[in-house]
Amino acid sequence: MSGLLPGLRVLDVGGEYGGACGRFLATLGADVVRVDAPGQGANPAWIARNLGKQSVVLDLDTQEGRANLRI
Numbered sequence: 001m002s003g004l005l006p007g008l009r010v011l012d013v014g015g016e017y018g019g020a021c022g023r024f025l026a027t028l029g030a031d032v033v034r035v036d037a038p039g040q041g042a043n044p045a046w047i048a049r050n051l052g053k054q055s056v057v058l059d060l061d062t063q064e065g066r067a068n069l070r071i
Helices: 016-027 044-049 063-069
Strands: 009-012 031-036 054-057
Touching: 009 016, 016 031, 016 044
Parallel strands: 009 031, 031 054
Antiparallel strands: none
């Protein structure tokens, strides 16, 4: 692992600002996991904010989606 934050895992469920903060943490070496809603489109700005992150699609409006979010 490299960077200033190796071993730190961050769950990114934020909007626009959360995406930018999560990208910054990923740049510093954190393991950032982005939670996306089903059908969320990807435009160039969205792609730029989410570089270096892993992602998972969960519908947090459902009981199953919320259960899968629990760590």
